[in-house]
Amino acid sequence: MFSRDRWQEIFETIRKNKLRTFLSGFTVALGILIFTVLFGMGNGLKNTFYEFFLDDATNILFVYPGRTTMPYKGFKQGRQIQFKNDDLEDIKKDFAFYLDYITPRLGRSGLAKYKVESNSYNIRAVAPSHQLNEKTIIMKGRYINENDILNKSKNIVIGRLVEIDLFGKEEDALGKYIDIDNIAYKVIGVFQDDGGDNEERRIYMPYTTRQLIEKGTDKIDMMVVAFRKELGYAGAMAFERDLYKYMKDKHNIAPDDQNGMYIQNMADILQQNMAFANVLQLVVLFVGIGTLIAGVIGISNIMVFVVKERTKELGVRKALGATPGSVIGLVLQESIFITTIAGFIGLFLGIGTLSLIGNKLKDYFITNPEVGLGTVIFATVLLIFFGVIAGYVPARRAARIKPIVALRDE
Structure with a gap:
């Protein structure tokens, strides 16, 4: 993971394939951006309920x-x-x-x-x-x-x-x-x-x-x-x-x-409305995660294409003694790196978007949409997990390539 040569190779691959890297990262960044904004909107809806009911006593x-x-x-x-x-x-x-x-x-x-x-x-x-x-x-x-x-x-x-x-x-x-x-x-x-x-x-x-x-x-x-x-x-x-x-x-x-x-009963009304808000936020959460998964599937497909494109190179590596583990590690590391960087970009863009929105949507029952620290940590862990999944399938395929078959590939 911390091999200097491997990182240099990853950066060199990214430099030579800027468009492919951009498209890979864009799908993930867009997914996490939509996820963050949707989740923040759900919190904004809950804030509206709290503001409406907590202006007066609830007992x-x-x-x-x-x-x-x-x-x-x-x-x-x-x-x-x-x-x-x-x-x-x-x-x-x-x-x-x-x-x-x-x-x-x-x-x-x-x-x-x-x-x-x-x-x-x-x-x-x-x-x-x-x-x-x-x-x-x-x-x-x-x-x-x-x-x-x-x-x-x-x-x-x-x-x-x-x-x-x-x-x-x-x-x-x-x-x-x-x-x-x-x-x-x-x-x-x-x-x-x-x-x-x-x-x-x-x-x-x-x-x-x-x-x-x-x-x-x-x-x-x-x-x-x-x-x-x-x-x-x-x-x-x-x-x-x-x-x-x-x-x-x-x-x-x-x-x-x-x-x-x-x-x-204001306590009962608050309970019912907060339950409704929580259900709605769960729906928003699933939609957001679905969008994120769609982005990760996109990067997985691109990594499959990358492995196909580098078939000869990977065959030479195996012929020179590279182990299946090192091949998997190389592809996985590149996938996780692109996913993580793009994800953080999408996350910061999402937080920035929510900050710009502020209370401008108050007329639509969205008050101060925001995401908490726990959500940010959850999104980050989820992102890295999906990055591993996105890279593992093509990495495993790359590890199974036989050197003689790879060298004959056109």
Whole structure:
């Protein structure tokens, strides 16, 4: 392997057959390039899933009321289920083992005004723990607290873009009053959110304040229920089943009625989507490996032609005492050398291509496509392995050439 004479001979052969060497290397480089880019795209798809789901907490159950589709316990079908404040307290009491926190959510829209500026915004009435669910980042001031809930305070937290819309970039919104549907609210905080512009154009207020405005009702639209992370996926699924049955019993919904209420389990959705992404990446991986194998088959075919072309030369070598092992070693070494160099070129080109792509394909659900160190090592080992396979068959044929037959070859 480290014979100086052998390396000189390999380089001399490459120098005399530039086109053949280029074509051999090109097929391998193209194969590893496609493999790297495809694998990186698969990682980019997984990154998109992570980014989409991890903007909010994933240990969450969203509990929505629905409309019944069958009669039950004397209640007619078509009954609209309505959650109330006592549902929050009952869940806190009966599911203390599972529970991390719980918050109601009431969604409304309203026209917000400040001086001459006005705009319509999505308004969410929530409890303090809602900040944990949305991973809301307070830029200045504070979030809604328990005192706001108890006192039904007319305090609000506004998004970064709401502040820019109504106050401009120079004026500070903190401590100012905004008119929303003819009611004055004090801005106690300004937040930002990695979820994008839509999230940063929201306004949050205490849910009890919203209920007070709506004629002192205790109704809530839905509940955000967070379970303890240490429960894991299996615990999350068990919690979902128990909570689903509990709420159905509480609101007199038939066990088989699938529309009376809904639970959206973020842990389950994340698990399913990541499983889909992994399967898709495996498909991409097989396609990439198939492309790589096609390139190696190309170099194997070229090496067969090389052996045929050098039949006389190899016959002379054997006549002068060259062993079959040395002939195999010569052909194999040349094949592995070309495969490895071309493969690394393709690998670096692939990494460079992914780097140039960056987040330009984010609209197509590809975020920061990249390949890790483990993948690079795997590709390198795979490349050398295929290089051995590509060279072995023609090398073995070369080793079997009889000197007398080789010398007669035309």
